[in-house]
Amino acid sequence: MTSVxxxxxxxxxxxxxxxxxxxxxxxxxxxxxxxxxxxxLAYGPSDGxxxxxxxxxxxxxxxxxxxxxxxxxLLPFRFGHVSHDAARIDHLITxxxxxxxxxxxxxEGHAELGLRIAFPREAALASTLAxxxxxxxxxxxLVSHAGGSQLDQIAFGRRVAETLDxxxxxxxxxxxxxxxxxxxxxxxxxxxxDVQVLRAAFLVPETEVAAFTRAVEEAASCCGFxxxxxEIRLVHPTPPFNFVSFSLADADMxxxxx
Numbered sequence: 709m710t711s712v713x714x715x716x717x718x719x720x721x722x723x724x725x726x727x728x729x730x731x732x733x734x735x736x737x738x739x740x741x742x743x744x745x746x747x748x749l750a751y752g753p754s755d756g757x758x759x760x761x762x763x764x765x766x767x768x769x770x771x772x773x774x775x776x777x778x779x780x781x782l783l784p785f786r787f788g789h790v791s792h793d794a795a796r797i798d799h800l801i802t803x804x805x806x807x808x809x810x811x812x813x814x815x816e817g818h819a820e821l822g823l824r825i826a827f828p829r830e831a832a833l834a835s836t837l838a839x840x841x842x843x844x845x846x847x848x849x850l851v852s853h854a855g856g857s858q859l860d861q862i863a864f865g866r867r868v869a870e871t872l873d874x875x876x877x878x879x880x881x882x883x884x885x886x887x888x889x890x891x892x893x894x895x896x897x898x899x900x901x902d903v904q905v906l907r908a909a910f911l912v913p914e915t916e917v918a919a920f921t922r923a924v925e926e927a928a929s930c931c932g933f934x935x936x937x938x939e940i941r942l943v944h945p946t947p948p949f950n951f952v953s954f955s956l957a958d959a960d961m962x963x964x965x966x
Contacts, residue, residue: 740752744798893911
């Protein structure tokens with residue numbers, strides 16, 4: 709094995725034979741497999757230089773991982789890892805064997821679901837004003853004074869933003885109270901804007917994905933954040949990046965080259 713681009717570890721020692729019958733396209737060339745103990749390392753050709761962090765390469769990396777998931781449980785490598793030394797990779801994986809085995813066991817029979825729930829901004833702002841007498845009175849005073857001074861407008865805007873964020877947090881807590889018991893684990897992520905009430909990854913039993921989806925729809929519709937239909941984005945299947953926390957890095961390893 710010369711320089712290669714690393715995709716992940718699969719709990720399938722015969723992955724090379726499986727790929728012969730059902731090949732997976734890599735960022736360049738085709739994905740190959742190297743057996744290491746009870747697992748297989750999935751990799752693709754590389755010229756030994758770092759892969760640029762461009763959208764098409766990032767999307768290509770994710771697409772390869774999704775294609776590999778068809779072949780068995782996967783522990784994904786994050787984007788951009790290149791190896792020049794097969795023996796070193798073998799050593800690092802063998803040294804982490806106990807942690808790798810435990811992670812595979814933890815993920816067995818589970819799927820990672822990426823979830824985003826947001827509401828239309830106009831509806832969220834309307835609900836915020838409707839539920840706060842003080843904000844409505846402050847708005848009405850501004851309107852009666854032709855908008856008020858610039859400082860008055862800034863103060864009103866800040867208070868609206870603070871109240872909206874408080875209500876967003878309460879809606880998130882209500883959603884999590886319903887969804888957490890249905891998942892083995894979850895990872896909260898920072899919201900992308902102030903009307904996104906939940907952005908998270910959930911580790912859910914594969915047999916319960918449909919039930920979890922229904923629970924998301926029901927909980928989102930009654931979380932109380934806005935009088936409007938929620939905008940739900942539920943991505944499944946997705947590589948379990950958020951629930952694979954160990955690292956193969958050693959003291960000499962940098963971010964891009966293993």
